[in-house]
Amino acid sequence: MSTPQKRRRNAAFAAVLMAGTALGGGGAWLWAPGHAEAQGTPSQAINPPAVSTPQAALPGFGDLVARVKPAVVTITATGQVQAAQGASPFPEGSPQDHMFRRYFGTPGEDQGRGPSRAAQALGSGFLVDAEGHVVTNNHVVADATAVTVTLDDGRELKAEIVGRDPRTDLAVLKVEAGGKLPFLNLGDSDAARPGDWVVAVGNPYGLGGTVTAGIVSARGRDIHSGPYDDFLQIDAAINRGNSGGPLFALDGSVIGVNTAIFSPSGGSIGIGFAIPSNMVKRVVAQLEQKGRVERGFLGASTQPVDPALAEALKLPEAEGALVAEVQPDSPAAKAGLKPGDVVTAVGDTAVRTPRDLARAIADLAPGTQTALTARRDGEEARLSVTLAALRDGKDAATPAPRPEQGRARLGVALATVQEARRAGADIPDGTEGAVVAEVRPGSPAAEAGLRPGDVILGVGNKPVRGPDQAVSAIRDSQGDALALQILRDGQHAFVAVKAPQNG
16 A cells, blocks of 8 residues: 555544534534324235234443443543644635635645644543542543543543553543542453444533444454554444543443544544453553553564465464564564564464564563564474563665676566665665665566665575575575565565566
C-alpha cells in the first residue's frame, strides 16, 4: 500500500474525542411517524406465518443501565490551543468552505497563527473504586491544564491526573468526593465473543448518560494506533465524546474502554473500537501504584512472515516474528538472537505475529528472565533472555554499477559500500554488505521490491561483506526463493525474492 493510501486509511480512524463540540446551531430533532391505522380489520393474515411458536424477545438493558450508570462520568479537559487566523467558519470540505478558502486563503499558511485561547474538550470515563479513581483515554486529558469530572448525580469535582500511558491510550484520574463512590468492576475481555451483546454508556456530543447497544463485531483488531493494538470491534454507536467511556457485557462488568471509530464522516457508521479490559487491568494497576507503566524491552526489530518469506526461510507455516535487526548490547543480542531467526513463542505464549511478540514482552516486568523459542536454519532453538526496561524513543543513493554481478538469478547489479559512498550514498559507518546499484525492470528483484540504494547485509541467515560474497551466497542458495536481509533508509528488513533456476 502506498504512503498516501496509508495516510488516507489512518486518517479515517478518528479518535472519538473532539475538542469544542458544538451542540447548538442549525440542527433539528427528527422523529419517525407511527404506523397508520388500518382502514379495515382483515379477518385473517394475508401471509400467515409458517411457524406459529412465539419468537424469543430481544434483551432489554434497562436493569443493567440502572445498575452501572451511577459510576459513569463526564470529563471536561481544559487547555490552551493556538487559533488559526482566518479560519473557515464552514464545515470542512463543503462548497462554502471551498469558496472561503479560495478567496481568503488556507488557514495557517499565509495568515499565520493567532493568539492562544482556552478550549474545552469533552470525554467520558468511569470509576473503578470507591476512593475516586477514574479510568479514561489518554487523548482526552493529554494536553489538559485542568480536568473536571462530572458525576452522574451532577456534582462537579476537580480531578488530578494520576498517570498516563500514551502507548495504550489510557489514563487514570483521582477525585475527592468526601465519601465513598459507586464503581464498576473490570471483567474478562477474553470471554467476549463475536456476536455477544454489549452496551456503551458515555457522553457523545455533550449528551451525558447516553446509552447505546450492539454486538462484538470482531476481536484483536489492529488499527495502527500503537504497538500493542488489540481492540474489540463493536457496532454499538459511539461518537465524539464517548472516548474513555465503558463498554459493558450483559453481566454489568466492563469489558472495554471505548476509544476510536472508523468513519469517513466523523460520525458513527457502526465501526467502533474498545481497548479490552484485560489490557486495561494491567495498565491501570501500574498507573495507580507508580504513575507510569514499566514494560520489558528485548531490543529486536521484527517483521511479519508472508508465504514467500516462509518458503525462502524453509518454515512450515507463514507465522511468527521474523527478526530483522538486533540492537547491540541489548537483551536480544546477549541472548544470542540473530537476524533471520523467527520467534514463535515467549515462554508458554505463542507468537504468530510481531504484535504478539511486542505484547508478550511488554507484559513482562524489566528484569524478568524468560525463554524465547525461535526457528533458525530450519531447526528450533530455545534462548534464555533477561529483559531490560523499555524507554521512550527506543521502540536515496545511486552507486556506481558493477558489471553484471548478481544479475544471472535476480536481476541486480551490485556495488561495494565504498563505491556507493563515493557516489554520494549516505550509508552508516560500520556497514558491511553489497549495495544494489541497479535493478533490471521485470526481474525477480524488481518484483520483490528491491531498489537502488538498498544494502544487502545477508542472504538467509548468512551475512555478506561485499558483492562477491553476496553473489556467491545467492548462487549457492537452494530452492525457488531466498530471503535477503537489507538495510533501507536506516531500517533493517527481510525481502523474499523468487529466483529462477540456473540453466
